[in-house]
Amino acid sequence: MSFPMLTSINNWWEIQVVADSPLEEQIFWRLQNFGCQGMVTQSKDGQILVQSYLPIEKGTVLDLAALALWLKQDAIAFNYEPPVTKWVVISDEDWSSSWKQHWHPQKIGDMFVIYPAWIEPETTDGDRKILRLDPGSAFGTGAHATTQLCLEALEMRLWGAKPEDNIVVADVGCGSGILSIGALLIGASQTYAIDNDILAIKATNHNRQLNGIAADKIWVQEGSIEDLIANMPVAANGFTCNILADVIVEMVPYFDQLVDANGWGILSGILTEQVPKVADALDAHKWVIATFWKRQEWACLTIRRSEY
Numbered sequence: 001m002s003f004p005m006l007t008s009i010n011n012w013w014e015i016q017v018v019a020d021s022p023l024e025e026q027i028f029w030r031l032q033n034f035g036c037q038g039m040v041t042q043s044k045d046g047q048i049l050v051q052s053y054l055p056i057e058k059g060t061v062l063d064l065a066a067l068a069l070w071l072k073q074d075a076i077a078f079n080y081e082p083p084v085t086k087w088v089v090i091s092d093e094d095w096s097s098s099w100k101q102h103w104h105p106q107k108i109g110d111m112f113v114i115y116p117a118w119i120e121p122e123t124t125d126g127d128r129k130i131l132r133l134d135p136g137s138a139f140g141t142g143a144h145a146t147t148q149l150c151l152e153a154l155e156m157r158l159w160g161a162k163p164e165d166n167i168v169v170a171d172v173g174c175g176s177g178i179l180s181i182g183a184l185l186i187g188a189s190q191t192y193a194i195d196n197d198i199l200a201i202k203a204t205n206h207n208r209q210l211n212g213i214a215a216d217k218i219w220v221q222e223g224s225i226e227d228l229i230a231n232m233p234v235a236a237n238g239f240t241c242n243i244l245a246d247v248i249v250e251m252v253p254y255f256d257q258l259v260d261a262n263g264w265g266i267l268s269g270i271l272t273e274q275v276p277k278v279a280d281a282l283d284a285h286k287w288v289i290a291t292f293w294k295r296q297e298w299a300c301l302t303i304r305r306s307e308y
């Protein structure tokens with residue numbers, strides 16, 4: 001068991017945010033940009049409790065008050081009740097146990113089991129592919145419904161894929177790299193990943209190594225969807241994009257440059273009520289929704305190119 005990032009740290013802020021469920025992704029984004037680690041969510045009756053941890057030297061009480069204000073402003077902008085944000089100081093020892101108590105091996109879909117980095121996986125877990133993750137500061141631990149839905153949609157798309165099929169997947173907004181790693185574990189031959197957050201690039205490389213995947217199997221760089229398109233030597237067979245609906249709508253005009261003529265896409269990070277506006281943008285650019293899956297308030301769309 002090892003916590004490589006903790007050696008010189010003694011105390012942590014534990015930050016707790018209670019908010020309306022649809023704000024979950026926005027809160028994750030804020031906390032992640034603030035430098036928080038190990039975010040976990042519990043849901044009850046339409047509300048969520050998000051817990052996360054920040055090394056004490058990375059924020060003063062004033063910084064935390066500013067964070068609480070941002071979270072309040074975000075909620076008001078999205079027409080939700082302002083969240084309640086609290087923080088306490090905990091010791092390194094408490095941090096380790098707070099962190100660990102939330103993370104256990106987790107089965108996702110029919111083909112995956114996610115293992116936190118500090119748990120040595122069983123040599124086999126039935127026929128499931130073992131996906132190891134260090135839940136650092138990047139989004140994508142497998143705990144969030146949108147990540148789970150994307151992995152399940154990848155299972156459907158890559159079912160029966162063989163190495164000789166040479167399937168290439170683009171991963172837009174890779175976060176921890178979980179979708180790239182998942183795609184490679186179940187049959188993709190190559191992935192191209194991009195994220196506009198440098199922490200996500202570090203996390204993707206770290207998690208790739210943790211899963212024993214060769215460096216050339218996941219091309220990953222900081223940047224935008226345009227940078228990804230400019231750097232891919234071939235069009236992908238399919239892509240994943242688990243980002244917020246408004247960002248996805250802005251990216252739709254680029255989707256046809258990401259993939260070949262039979263290309264498919266997997267979209268999530270979209271609240272069910274936001275599906276119509278994403279569908280309109282897709283329709284305007286000759287994409288059609290093939291499947292619509294829902295978990296909690298989140299939608300996952302698989303899309304394909306349309307002749308019409």
Ligand SMILES: C[S@@+](CC[C@H](N)C(=O)[O-])C[C@H]1O[C@@H](n2cnc3c(N)ncnc32)[C@H](O)[C@@H]1O
Pocket residue numbers: 025138139140141142146147150172173174175176177178179194195196197200223224225242243244247269
């Ligand atoms: C919800 S997380 C998804 C992470 C992972 N793919 C998953 O499914 O769990 C969204 C990621 O997209 C990144 N992102 C947000 N806007 C972006 C943009 N315009 N271009 C590239 N990445 C973006 C964020 O930094 C974040 O890592």
